[in-house]
């Protein structure tokens with residue numbers, strides 16, 4: 001056991017190492033404690049919660065020990081959310097439900113109970129007896145709301161700009177190899193809704209590209225207007 005006095009004499013690194021050693025989730029990840037694994041890859045693991053709130057209640061966590069969200073490296077955090085997206089998508093096949101509550105508590109005050117940052121994925125069914133997690137409205141005066149906004153916009157906005165400037169490189173979407181025209185043609189063939197969007201709503205489609213880096217990457221260097229006309233011709 002580590003005494004209060006030992007803790008006082010420890011460096012932050014040593015305390016982090018100790019937390020890691022005592023972390024029950026790290027022990028589960030290492031296989032020292034048995035668990036029911038739903039999914040696993042090199043960065044992420046998803047296991048059934050031992051105290052499930054609903055059928056299929058799953059915990060999604062990084063294999064590396066990170067105590068809170070802000071310290072998770074960007075690529076790992078992105079991968080974690082991407083995995084969550086696919087798990088939610090797969091629920092439709094596995095449990096015939098499209099609905100899921102994804103619950104994230106960051107920090108003790110927010111209700112984070114585990115020392116290892118994680119998401120809860122709770123598949124939802126009609127009348128499952130669980131809360132809809134409706135967030136109750138608190139009463140604030142207009143003046144107070146203005147103060148909150150200026151604090152967030154000022155400090156948070158400034159911090160985000162500084163952070164992005166510092167971490168610029170890390171924040172960029174990693175560029176994969178550009179895909180070939182052939183593969184792009186196959187992709188369009190396989191996705192009729194994309195084809196229709198390009199043909200009928202090229203302007204809307206360009207906006208979609210801006211909002212979706214993966215899609216944008218596929219269409220890099222492609223003139224959407226020309227593509228739209230070409231596809232229209234083929235359609236005829």
Ligand SMILES: [Zn+2]
Nearest residue numbers: 023026065116
């Ligand atoms: Zn851990």
